[in-house]
Amino acid sequence: MPLDLLELSSQIRQMGEQLARRRADELRRLELLDAMLGDYRDRWEELAELAEGLPERVAVPTGPLDERVPPQPRPARYTALATDGAEIDPDRHGGSGEFYLINVGRVRIPYGQPEREVELRSSSSLGYTDEHLFIVDPRDPRRQVPMRDRHLDALRTVEELRALADLAESEVDEAPAVALVDGTLLFSVLEERPRDFLRTRFYTDFVHQLERLRQARVPVAAYASRSRGIDLIHLFRAVCGSTPLVCDICHGAHACAMRGLTDAQLLGRWLGPWDRTGLFRVRSNVHDPFYGAHRVYFFLLNTGDEIARVEVPEWVATNRDAVSLLHAALVDQCRKGFGYPAVLARADDRAVISLGDRDVLDTLVQQELARQGVVSRPSAKLSRKQVRTV
Amino acid sequence: MTRNGFVDHQEPGLSGEVVEASTGDFLAQSLELDGAPPFGAFVEVAGDDALTVYAVVAHVQTAGIDPGSRAIMRGHGDVRDERIYQENPDLPLVLRTTFRALVVGFADGQRLHQFLPPRPPRLHYSVFTCPPRTVKRFTRESLDYLQALLTAPEVPSDELLAANLRYVSTTTGDGQEFLERAGRELAQLLRADYARLTAILRRCLAPVEVP
Numbered sequence: 001m002p003l004d005l006l007e008l009s010s011q012i013r014q015m016g017e018q019l020a021r022r023r024a025d026e027l028r029r030l031e032l033l034d035a036m037l038g039d040y041r042d043r044w045e046e047l048a049e050l051a052e053g054l055p056e057r058v059a060v061p062t063g064p065l066d067e068r069v070p071p072q073p074r075p076a077r078y079t080a081l082a083t084d085g086a087e088i089d090p091d092r093h094g095g096s097g098e099f100y101l102i103n104v105g106r107v108r109i110p111y112g113q114p115e116r117e118v119e120l121r122s123s124s125s126l127g128y129t130d131e132h133l134f135i136v137d138p139r140d141p142r143r144q145v146p147m148r149d150r151h152l153d154a155l156r157t158v159e160e161l162r163a164l165a166d167l168a169e170s171e172v173d174e175a176p177a178v179a180l181v182d183g184t185l186l187f188s189v190l191e192e193r194p195r196d197f198l199r200t201r202f203y204t205d206f207v208h209q210l211e212r213l214r215q216a217r218v219p220v221a222a223y224a225s226r227s228r229g230i231d232l233i234h235l236f237r238a239v240c241g242s243t244p245l246v247c248d249i250c251h252g253a254h255a256c257a258m259r260g261l262t263d264a265q266l267l268g269r270w271l272g273p274w275d276r277t278g279l280f281r282v283r284s285n286v287h288d289p290f291y292g293a294h295r296v297y298f299f300l301l302n303t304g305d306e307i308a309r310v311e312v313p314e315w316v317a318t319n320r321d322a323v324s325l326l327h328a329a330l331v332d333q334c335r336k337g338f339g340y341p342a343v344l345a346r347a348d349d350r351a352v353i354s355l356g357d358r359d360v361l362d363t364l365v366q367q368e369l370a371r372q373g374v375v376s377r378p379s380a381k382l383s384r385k386q387v388r389t390v
Numbered sequence: 391m392t393r394n395g396f397v398d399h400q401e402p403g404l405s406g407e408v409v410e411a412s413t414g415d416f417l418a419q420s421l422e423l424d425g426a427p428p429f430g431a432f433v434e435v436a437g438d439d440a441l442t443v444y445a446v447v448a449h450v451q452t453a454g455i456d457p458g459s460r461a462i463m464r465g466h467g468d469v470r471d472e473r474i475y476q477e478n479p480d481l482p483l484v485l486r487t488t489f490r491a492l493v494v495g496f497a498d499g500q501r502l503h504q505f506l507p508p509r510p511p512r513l514h515y516s517v518f519t520c521p522p523r524t525v526k527r528f529t530r531e532s533l534d535y536l537q538a539l540l541t542a543p544e545v546p547s548d549e550l551l552a553a554n555l556r557y558v559s560t561t562t563g564d565g566q567e568f569l570e571r572a573g574r575e576l577a578q579l580l581r582a583d584y585a586r587l588t589a590i591l592r593r594c595l596a597p598v599e600v601p
Contacts, residue, residue, distance in 0.1 A: 109480045118480050336478060338462075346480055349456065 022260075029257040030265060032249050036236065037266070041065050047235065051283055054238050059231035059263070059280040062297070062317075066270055067278030072324050074332040077112035077175035081218065083163040084182050084347035085156040088358065089148050090133065097369065097376065099128040100147065101361065102156050104163045105350025109343050111332075113175055122350040123163065137197045145198060150190050154202045157187045158209065164220065165212035178329045179213060179220040182344050185296045185311045186287050203290035210294040214315050219322040223330070225340055227300065227309030231282050232263040267300055268307035274331045276301045276310070279317050301327070303334045403518040406489065408435060411510040413493070416445065418517040420487035426450040430553025432520040432528065432561075433491050435511035440499050443511045444520070444528055445491035446535075446554050448545045452487040459484065491517070492542050492550075494535035495528065502527065504534040526562040533575040540579060548586065551576075552593030559594075569594055 040047055044061040051060040088101040103124045110116035127133060127147065135151065137143035147155060164179050171177045187206070189199045213220045237258055240247055250257045267277050277300045288295055297317035301308045310330065316322045333341035369376045378386065405427050410417035416435070420426040427433055427447050436442045454461060464474045475481055496507035511517075520528070528535075539551045559568045573591060580587040 107480075111477075111479065114476070114479070118483055120480065120483050336464075342478070342480070346484070349459075349484070 026261060026265065029261065030269070032257045033236075033261075033266065036240070036249055037065060040239075047239065050239060051235050054235075054283070055285065056234055056238065057231060057282065057284040057286070058235040058238060059298075060235075060283050061278070061280055063278040065267070065278075068271060068275045069278070069327070070272070071274050071276070071331045072328045074328050075112075075176060075325065077110075078325070078329055079108060079110045079113070079116075079171060079175055079177040080329060080333060080341075080343035081164060081167040081171070081177055081179040082107045082181065082341070082343040082347040083160045083167070084344060084351040085160045085163075086351045086353045087152050087156045088353060088361070089152055090146075097128075097365075097374075098133055099126050099365070100132070100152055101126050101353070102152075102159050103351055103353050104156075104159055105347040105352075106163045106167055107343055107347045107350065108167055108171075109346070110175065116174070119167075120346055120350055125159075135198060135201055139197070143197075145192075150188070151198065151202075154187060154189050157181075157183070158202055158205045161206055161209040161213075161220075165209045165216070168213050168216040168218035168220075171216065171218060176325050177218045178326050179218045180330075180333075180341055180344055181220070181222050182348065183222055183224055185210075185222045185313065186282060186284060188286075199286070199290065203287070207291055207294050210291075210313050214294075214313070219316045219319070219326050220313065221316070221326050221330070222311040223341055223344060224309040224311070226306045227262065227264045229263045229298070229309045230261075231298075232266060232280060233258050233261055236266075264300055264307035264309070268302060271300065271302035271307065273302055273304050276327050279323070281314075281317070282311075299323075299327075301330060303331075303339055305339050308334075401516075401518075403521060404516055405433060405519045406517040408511050408513050408515050408517060409488070411513050413506055413510050415448070415490055415492045416443075416511055416517075417488055417490050420450075420489060423482050423485055423487050424452060426487050426489040427519045428553075428557060430550060430555075430557045432525050432554075432557070433517050434520050434524065435515050435517050437509075437512055437515065440497075441507060441509065442497040443493055443507050444495045444497070444524075445493045446539060446550065447489050448492045448542065448550050449490040450487065451489070452485060455484055455486045461485070492538065492545070494538050502531070504528075504532055504538075522561045522563070525558055526564070529558055529562070529568065533572055536572065536575055537579060548590050549593070552590050555590075555594045 042064055044064055047065075048060050048062070051058045083104055083106050085102060085104040087103070090098045090100050101124060103122055105122045106119065107121075108119040110118065133147050134144040135147055145151065160181050164181060168177065168179050187202075189202045191198050210220065237256060240249070240256075240258075247256070271277065279297045279299050282296045282298060284296075291313070293315065294313040296311050296313060298309050298311045301310055308330075310326070312323070312326065316326070330341060333343055336342035337345050366376055377383075404421055405425070406418035406420045408416050409419050418433075429447055429450060431447045432444060433447060434442050434444050464478060465471075469477055493506055493510070495502065495504040497503075498507075536551065539554060540547055542550065555569060555572050558572075559565050562568060572594075576587055576590060580590075
């Protein structure tokens with residue numbers, strides 16, 4: 001057995017003690033912060049103005065900080081659309097050559113419309129040409145970045161939204177529709193140098209899909225379960241200067257009271273079950289130049305057991321009816337899905353690539369390579385892992 | 391009735407599709423959710439080579455399509471029974487009804503045999519509920535297949551046998567006459583086990599009306 005369980009068990013015990021201490025400390029610090037929040041509760045315009053001038057990514061309030069909005073009654077008829085994706089990275093060690101696979105689960109569930117069909121599907125695509133496998137700098141074709149790891153994640157995120165826009169465009173106007181993806185609209189693209197071509201490549205395509213959703217008039221949202229978002233925390237840290245030694249709240253403590261806390265901890269405490277907070281805009285130097293009219297806003301939602309974060313583009317955030325519909329639909333979805341939107345869970349079911357599926361794919365690829373007379377052999381390292389010698 | 395992942399079919403008697411096949415039995419996915427043929431019913435699968443396999447439905451199950459998924463309680467407040475399906479229209483696409491059928495014989499051209507066929511039915515071929523005239527034809531000459539039901543492993547064989555006899559007697563309209571013939575056949579097969587014989591026969595009698 002490769003795990004040293006004896007050694008691990010004492011480490012796990014220490015970790016448990018540490019976590020319990022941290023939890024108690026967080027509660028104490030949240031109480032300290034109540035005073036600060038109370039101070040800024042109605043001065044949100046002042047905060048918003050300050051936020052616009054900050055260099056880091058922060059949340060910009062669009063209303064009182066303690067705004068709590070209960071959900072509207074669930075619409076009798078609505079359609080929930082969702083997509084979710086999974087990928088297989090190019091396998092350097094496998095014998096099947098370089099390729100990646102993206103599998104996107106696409107789901108349409110019409111509620112209260114028995115005459116319409118439910119759609120649970122997935123679409124898979126292989127990337128194997130040079131155009132697929134390398135991202136080329138249009139200004140300098142010698143610069144090529146392989147499509148793998150974080151970049152493949154970014155591509156999958158774009159493909160998820162493309163599939164969602166496809167679903168939205170084929171939607172008929174019979175009942176209001178909402179479109180959901182899992183995670184965030186503010187996905188990250190790693191750039192090695194400033195003004196690199198990678199962000200342009202992914203964000204432009206992503207924003208194009210957001211535009212298609214806007215044209216289709218289907219409000220879109222990204223749903224993050226148990227949000228760890230810290231945009232509002234960043235704002236407050238910028239406001240107070242994060243200088244605990246001279247801070248009224250931290251009283252000369254060795255570290256800032258907001259360290260390690262999340263927006264959900266800060267605002268979620270005030271939310272009753274199914275309530276949402278007001279809307280906050282995320283001001284991000286990375287995303288805003290690309291997103292334009294699709295700048296991202298978010299609200300926090302109490303789903304009974306946890307605080308979720310729901311991100312929407314600006315054209316949804318500024319449409320009161322759309323936000324209200326999304327809120328009501330998400331409440332219904334979380335009720336049906338036992339805390340997580342049912343339609344997203346279905347999309348995830350369709351996206352997951354099981355070990356069995358991977359084996360089938362491998363076999364198909366090997367068979368085709370053999371048919372073409374291409375020798376395919378795993379690397380020495382992989383062979384060693386597959387057959388353990390003693 | 392909700393469909394079970396099938397496209398629309400209107401063929402009379404079409405009940406499902408073979409999803410697992412072996413010499414002694416096969417598993418079929420029912421055309422409609424909760425729409426499997428009754429326990430004890432005769433079903434048939436025709437091949438491309440004039441070989442038609444006959445079988446008796448021995449087990450019916452409804453569960454999640456994905457082997458890893460489990461159905462959980464969804465009712466709340468006044469949302470119960472059919473309302474649960476209305477509230478969750480995606481359920482029929484993630485649930486399925488399957489039925490296992492014991493192979494009891496086959497037709498090879500015009501000849502009927504009450505023993506195992508040379509090949510199991512083909513995967514993905516259609517399973518039909520046998521029309522009454524086929525049931526009548528299969529049970530007219532011989533009742534050798536009862537032996538197969540009696541000795542079937544991993545099924546409640548007495549219940550299965552009684553269910554099959556009731557099914558045949560009502561489907562063919564032969565009623566009492568068929569039951570008497572089957573009773574004589576069973577008496578031969580179970581001559582050493584009187585208790586079991588009477589237990590099966592009692593299950594075949596017409597239900598007693600509760601006053």
